[in-house]
Amino acid sequence: MSLNVTDRGRLNRFLEHLEESARVELGYPVAFDIDYKPLEPFLGYSLNNVGDPFASGHYRLNSHAFEREVLEFFAEMTQAPDGQWWGYVTNGGTEGNLYGMYLARELFPDGIVYFSRDSHYSVSKNLHFLGMRNIMIRSQPNGEMDYEDLRETVRIRRDATPIIFANIGTTMKEGRDDIGIIQGVLDELVMDKRYIHSDAALCGGYAAFLEPRPAWDFADGADSISISGHKFFASPIPCGIVLAKRGHVDRISHSVAYIGTRDTTISGSRNGFTPMVLWYAIRSLGVDGLRRRLHNAMAVADYAEREFRAAGIEAHRNRAALTVVFPRPAQAVCEKWQLAAAGDIAHIICMPHVTRAQVDALLQDILSERGRAAPGDPK
Numbered sequence: 001m002s003l004n005v006t007d008r009g010r011l012n013r014f015l016e017h018l019e020e021s022a023r024v025e026l027g028y029p030v031a032f033d034i035d036y037k038p039l040e041p042f043l044g045y046s047l048n049n050v051g052d053p054f055a056s057g058h059y060r061l062n063s064h065a066f067e068r069e070v071l072e073f074f075a076e077m078t079q080a081p082d083g084q085w086w087g088y089v090t091n092g093g094t095e096g097n098l099y100g101m102y103l104a105r106e107l108f109p110d111g112i113v114y115f116s117r118d119s120h121y122s123v124s125k126n127l128h129f130l131g132m133r134n135i136m137i138r139s140q141p142n143g144e145m146d147y148e149d150l151r152e153t154v155r156i157r158r159d160a161t162p163i164i165f166a167n168i169g170t171t172m173k174e175g176r177d178d179i180g181i182i183q184g185v186l187d188e189l190v191m192d193k194r195y196i197h198s199d200a201a202l203c204g205g206y207a208a209f210l211e212p213r214p215a216w217d218f219a220d221g222a223d224s225i226s227i228s229g230h231k232f233f234a235s236p237i238p239c240g241i242v243l244a245k246r247g248h249v250d251r252i253s254h255s256v257a258y259i260g261t262r263d264t265t266i267s268g269s270r271n272g273f274t275p276m277v278l279w280y281a282i283r284s285l286g287v288d289g290l291r292r293r294l295h296n297a298m299a300v301a302d303y304a305e306r307e308f309r310a311a312g313i314e315a316h317r318n319r320a321a322l323t324v325v326f327p328r329p330a331q332a333v334c335e336k337w338q339l340a341a342a343g344d345i346a347h348i349i350c351m352p353h354v355t356r357a358q359v360d361a362l363l364q365d366i367l368s369e370r371g372r373a374a375p376g377d378p379k
């Protein structure tokens with residue numbers, strides 16, 4: 001069994017295309033700096049983590065033991081209540097968000113979900129799947145939820161349990177909703193029953209290392225948290241982590257004879273390779289290595305903001321954010337550097353693989369495109 005020359009050529013060209021594309025990728029929250037090739041031998045097995053990672057099933061070619069260690073690491077990072085949490089490795093942040101909202105719906109069928117306008121595009125879709133009532137809340141200019149609008153909106157619907165979908169790093173501006181403030185708003189309205197989900201797809205990978213620490217985790221009052229594994233943790237295959245308070249999960253799980261374990265996850269067959277990827281990152285870098293990676297990336301974001309401003313480009317950044325927002329440059333620049341743009345703004349995300357040299361090259365491109373545009377030309 002082998003490929004013919006044409007097909008081999010096709011794969012080689014695709015590899016070159018990937019190498020070239022990776023060199024000019026600054027717009028998306030992915031990272032390329034961790035070498036996972038030592039895990040290659042494990043691609044030789046049909047690893048499948050079907051079922052609950054904490055229960056043993058009939059199928060033995062799983063990496064549940066690694067998955068549990070990964071979850072324990074994230075439980076610590078998110079200050080989960082000792083022994084009173086549960087979770088699994090998902091296919092990505094979206095699945096973790098879906099899981100969190102599913103839990104919330106089962107616990108509070110009468111609930112209304114409040115989420116800010118700057119939430120990820122998948123949130124409305126997830127809520128539509130689940131048939132949950134929901135209301136969009138205004139955002140502040142920095143992407144963070146407008147707590148005044150939240151207060152006014154919840155106040156007139158006091159008969160429905162509030163389910164807050166909080167963003168810990170919005171997609172465009174890396175704005176972080178403050179769960180402490182949200183709790184304060186609900187306390188003031190005497191809404192004792194509540195559910196708070198933390199969409200930490202981007203920042204969950206490093207929020208624990210930020211100073212000051214944002215209010216985002218279980219200690220701050222989250223009921224469930226979703227984190228992406230292919231963002232800060234640089235997994236070459238999309239994946240994520242979802243964690244929730246154990247009591248919530250126990251109320252909705254049930255056993256299935258076919259797999260010999262509890263059916264607690266959204267997907268049936270589950271990726272057994274990605275938990276090994278996350279485990280490898282955690283074990284090879286350790287907390288110190290991860291923290292150092294964040295600090296280096298933060299220094300590049302700092303550099304980008306300063307250089308852009310020095311060149312007369314109005315760049316902005318939330319405090320301790322890797323995302324640098326600036327006026328949308330010419331289309332050719334957005335395309336070359338794979339910049340995400342929305343309306344009149346664009347951003348770069350200084351993930352750990354991004355270098356100062358790349359920032360310089362992007363800045364040069366923006367400036368020379370500007371120089372090229374004749375006065376009066378549309379931007």
Ligand SMILES: *Cc1c(COP(=O)(O)O)cnc(C)c1O
Nearest residue numbers: 092093094120169171201202228
């Ligand atoms: C990336 C992201 C998501 C979606 O996560 P995936 O891992 O791509 O499924 C959701 N919310 C936020 C804030 C994100 O940054």
